[in-house]
Amino acid sequence: GDSVTQMEGPVTLSEEAFLTINCTYTATGYPSLFWYVQYPGEGLQLLLKATKADDKGSNKGFEATYRKETTSFHLEKGSVQVSDSAVYFCALKGSGGSYIPTFGRGTSLIVHP
Amino acid sequence: EADIYQTPRYLVIGTGKKITLECSQTMGHDKMYWYQQDPGMELHLIHYSYGVNSTEKGDLSSESTVSRIRTEHFPLTLESARPSHTSQYLCASRNTGELFFGEGSRLTVL
Numbered sequence: 369g370d371s372v373t374q375m376e377g378p379v380t381l382s383e384e385a386f387l388t389i390n391c392t393y394t395a396t397g398y399p400s401l402f403w404y405v406q407y408p409g410e411g412l413q414l415l416l417k418a419t420k421a422d423d424k425g426s427n428k429g430f431e432a433t434y435r436k437e438t439t440s441f442h443l444e445k446g447s448v449q450v451s452d453s454a455v456y457f458c459a460l461k462g463s464g465g466s467y468i469p470t471f472g473r474g475t476s477l478i479v480h481p
Numbered sequence: 482e483a484d485i486y487q488t489p490r491y492l493v494i495g496t497g498k499k500i501t502l503e504c505s506q507t508m509g510h511d512k513m514y515w516y517q518q519d520p521g522m523e524l525h526l527i528h529y530s531y532g533v534n535s536t537e538k539g540d541l542s543s544e545s546t547v548s549r550i551r552t553e554h555f556p557l558t559l560e561s562a563r564p565s566h567t568s569q570y571l572c573a574s575r576n577t578g579e580l581f582f583g584e585g586s587r588l589t590v591l
Binding site: 400410414455471474 | 512526531573575579
């Protein structure tokens with residue numbers, strides 16, 4: 369079945385540092401890939417997405433590129449802020465008509481001033 | 482801004498009580514989901530629905546039940562709450578793409 373593996377946290381960075389959160393997936397066909405963010409006390413919200421190979425999703429300074437050859441969708445940001453402190457989830461939606469999205473286990477990011 | 486709403490946001494109840502967590506969306510989405518989120522943040526799917534009158538159990542065994550009588554409404558019910566049900570419950574919906582989540586219901590059972 370489909371699966372998503374993302375790096376364990378917490379990831380602790382100083383403000384303005386470079387961020388990478390790794391995400392790899394296993395799926396048949398051509399899934400759509402997503403990053404969601406969960407701020408403290410809230411539900412998840414979509415951060416960015418990519419629906420086909422080599423697509424780059426971007427939002428709020430975050431980027432991720434759909435790499436089919438390495439089955440990866442790593443999240444990056446050039447300069448993090450304290451307000452980026454949150455939990456980040458990588459997810460996929462299979463292309464086979466499945467109704468069930470697959471989530472990674474979440475990575476906590478803590479940014480210090 | 483997502484148009485999906487959960488009530489209550491916070492609930493503290495005693496063991497053995499019956500509770501219903503409400504979830505409503507105004508986007509006309511067919512597919513709706515309930516997730517349980519543990520303190521380690523991982524999401525566990527407990528119920529989902531393809532549309533009106535369809536409900537399915539998810540990966541995580543749960544003593545809760547759901548109903549889907551109207552497209553916009555997907556309530557989750559615990560007939561007899563126990564301390565092991567203490568958790569964060571997240572409702573979500575989607576059409577063909579990404580999920581839209583409510584803000585969650587944090588349940589504490591004493």
